[in-house]
Amino acid sequence: MQNNILIIDTSTEYCLISLKMNNIIYNKIQYSPCSHIKYIIKLLNNLLKENNITLSQLNLLGYNLGPGNFTSLRIGIAVIESISYIFNTPKIGVSHLMILAEQSWKITNIRNVISIIKCNKNLLYFSIYKRNYKGLWIGKKSECLLNYNDCLKKIILLQGKFALISNIDSHIKNNIQKNLNKNLQIIFLKKKISSSEDIITIISNFILNKKKIKKYYKINYIKNLFY
Structure with missing residues (x-):
């Protein structure tokens, strides 16, 4: 059962982090155009501290795969992949x-x-x-x-x-x-600003339907141009 879910979305000029614990969702949001790297760790640490939980207690990670802002998107993905690698926590990437x-x-x-x-x-x-x-x-x-x-x-x-x-x-x-x-x-x-809670809904339905979690998720580059 996925009790503690952490979500990160840095696909836009906002840095969004959400934590789902005991069916309650807690959010942090910061307007941070071109400065996600300045805020993301601080927001994450504050969110975990306020809810008395550590990274090792997370059961599942979710994140926006894009498309989105080129640099900021990769900052959020890098944080998720680092947590997943260090603590062996499964992760699910979702298309914007x-x-x-x-x-x-x-x-x-x-x-x-x-x-x-x-x-x-x-x-x-x-x-x-x-x-x-x-x-x-x-x-x-x-x-x-x-x-x-x-x-x-x-x-x-x-x-x-x-x-x-x-x-x-x-x-x-x-x-x-x-x-x-x-x-x-x-x-x-x-389009609304926040999408973190929507990612939680998507991956919760994913788990509920017993879909297989991939080990790797590619960043959602959409380069094909159809005429």
Whole structure:
């Protein structure tokens, strides 16, 4: 049984650390653009000290695999991998796009979710996830890197009811709304800051469904560009 779960997410300009103990979640968050390395150990130590727990007492580690900010993402992953190596603690990495799908589900209860994260001014990280009745998200293979026009083309071909969660600009959202077909309904959501608790939910469902924990998780580079 996974009693004590530590989560780290440094994929954005925020440094997020969460600890789940006895079904209660404790959080630390610090706005730290370009300075995650300055805060992460302090936040971690404070969180453990306040809850009277040591690293050796952790049963499971979870973290955001990306995509995300290049340097900050690796800082959080390095901390998780170090703890895992020293204390032989199992770890589970979760895609940032899947985390967004979980955020969306908690708000809308819509099982079909389009997750989008801005990569740069020309490209978007894109995925379509579906939550099955066991609480697991299916859609990792849909993750790709698209330009804005191809993203729109993929969306307008869909049918059914979807939630779309993202940090895209309003003019892109308006362009999608203008081109919706009559068989497609989309509920638009803005990406939230925090995702640590969503990672806890994902990996808890993972454990509940007795999924095998990998020994190694690759950073979620999404380099493929589909046209």
